[in-house]
Amino acid sequence: MFDLDRIRRDTPAAVSSIFLDSAGSSLPPDPVVDATVAHIRREAVVGGYRAANERMADLAAVKTSIARLIGATPSGIALSDSATRSWSDFFYSVPLTRGDRILLCQVEYASNAIAALQRATATGASVEFVPSDPSGQIDLAALENMLDERVRIVSLVHAPTNGGLVNPAREVSELAHRVGALVLLDACQSIGQVRVDVGELGVDALSATGRKWLRGPRGTGFLYVRPGLAETLEPPALDLHSAQWTGEREYQLAPDASRFEFWECSVAARLGLGVAVDYLLDIGIDAVQDAVSARAEHLRAGLRTVAGVTVHDLGDRRSGIVSFTVDGRNPTDVRDELAAKGITVTVSHRRSTLVDMNLRGLDSVIRASPHYFVTFDQLDELVASMHTGRGH
Numbered sequence: 001m002f003d004l005d006r007i008r009r010d011t012p013a014a015v016s017s018i019f020l021d022s023a024g025s026s027l028p029p030d031p032v033v034d035a036t037v038a039h040i041r042r043e044a045v046v047g048g049y050r051a052a053n054e055r056m057a058d059l060a061a062v063k064t065s066i067a068r069l070i071g072a073t074p075s076g077i078a079l080s081d082s083a084t085r086s087w088s089d090f091f092y093s094v095p096l097t098r099g100d101r102i103l104l105c106q107v108e109y110a111s112n113a114i115a116a117l118q119r120a121t122a123t124g125a126s127v128e129f130v131p132s133d134p135s136g137q138i139d140l141a142a143l144e145n146m147l148d149e150r151v152r153i154v155s156l157v158h159a160p161t162n163g164g165l166v167n168p169a170r171e172v173s174e175l176a177h178r179v180g181a182l183v184l185l186d187a188c189q190s191i192g193q194v195r196v197d198v199g200e201l202g203v204d205a206l207s208a209t210g211r212k213w214l215r216g217p218r219g220t221g222f223l224y225v226r227p228g229l230a231e232t233l234e235p236p237a238l239d240l241h242s243a244q245w246t247g248e249r250e251y252q253l254a255p256d257a258s259r260f261e262f263w264e265c266s267v268a269a270r271l272g273l274g275v276a277v278d279y280l281l282d283i284g285i286d287a288v289q290d291a292v293s294a295r296a297e298h299l300r301a302g303l304r305t306v307a308g309v310t311v312h313d314l315g316d317r318r319s320g321i322v323s324f325t326v327d328g329r330n331p332t333d334v335r336d337e338l339a340a341k342g343i344t345v346t347v348s349h350r351r352s353t354l355v356d357m358n359l360r361g362l363d364s365v366i367r368a369s370p371h372y373f374v375t376f377d378q379l380d381e382l383v384a385s386m387h388t389g390r391g392h
């Protein structure tokens with residue numbers, strides 16, 4: 001249930017400050033912090049192994065909760081320590097040979113692009129960027145024209161790091177599957193603020209992080225792999241959890257997505273992630289999506305009234321990321337001045353989404369990402385602050 005008073009009581013810093021960086025690393029609610037810290041304290045009493053053994057059922061439930069959130073089954077989830085780890089573990093396991101094609105989107109995240117370029121060099125595959133259409137979303141007609149049977153993988157960023165659009169994942173999956181290409185959805189910025197149902201979207205794999213819109217601890221993330229697909233892929237690195245040493249010269253891969261997991265992890269952080277996902281499920285993703293969208297639109301409308309401020313968000317469908325610049329002001333200076341007033345925003349730099357920022361002639365943008373725990377009055381305070389000193 002969406003009870004803003006309770007939610008804000010669970011998030012003391014959402015009251016004592018104006019926190020607008022859930023696209024960076026959000027404020028975890030108290031139950032997440034308590035579960036994480038309690039486990040570290042328990043490890044200090046009985047040791048990490050006994051402490052983990054005591055929580056085996058809760059650890060297994062983390063995957064069940066994530067699976068519920070995205071409409072999957074637990075065997076399709078691999079827990080990891082970041083979105084990038086999840087994305088690359090899947091990406092590097094897809095076989096590529098000379099002449100194969102990798103399609104990335106215009107708003108591709110730098111880490112994904114770097115991995116694709118590295119693999120292209122190693123395998124003789126090519127990397128191509130699908131342009132965006134005038135709305136800012138991926139150009140579906142251009143994608144359709146680019147697709148042929150040499151395309152092995154289409155990477156789509158669901159919600160980019162540098163602006164407020166949401167890409168049409170279902171349409172991309174439909175087109176890509178006509179030529180047998182795999183669709184890897186980077187849901188790092190959408191999971192936790194937008195309804196993401198892997199069945200509806202039809203994606204083959206999805207990568208996500210815990211620390212952003214899910215409000216989990218840092219160092220958490222997960223990979224989803226569609227049923228039947230994980231069994232056909234061999235991850236680039238294995239250990240005694242992703243595979244079993246069955247004979248002197250033999251090993252057997254885990255039968256499901258856990259072949260993408262290593263044994264060692266922060267148990268405390270994973271338990272915290274489970275609590276974060278349950279917290280979200282309890283509020284309901286539809287209520288969260290509506291609340292985030294209403295806040296982001298309110299902020300955009302407010303910022304548009306400030307002389308010298310340009311809001312840069314594109315897309316027919318928009319996320320909770322609000323990106324803007326102020327004429328004659330360095331975004332980093334604006335961020336620092338707002339921080340001094342207790343308002344946390346961040347800056348998204350060209351290097352994170354190089355192709356898109358170059359094409360739009362942007363070097364960096366101020367990024368405000370209000371989650372559902374922010375009040376409209378707090379957003380008005382940011383706008384008022386921009387009016388009085390344009391960030392001074």
Ligand SMILES: Cc1ncc(COP(=O)(O)O)c(C=O)c1O
Pocket residue numbers: 023081082083084085109111157159160161186188189208209221
């Ligand atoms: C769109 C997108 N993809 C991937 C990432 C990388 O996430 P992580 O730092 O958890 O690896 C980010 C981080 O900001 C992102 O915004």
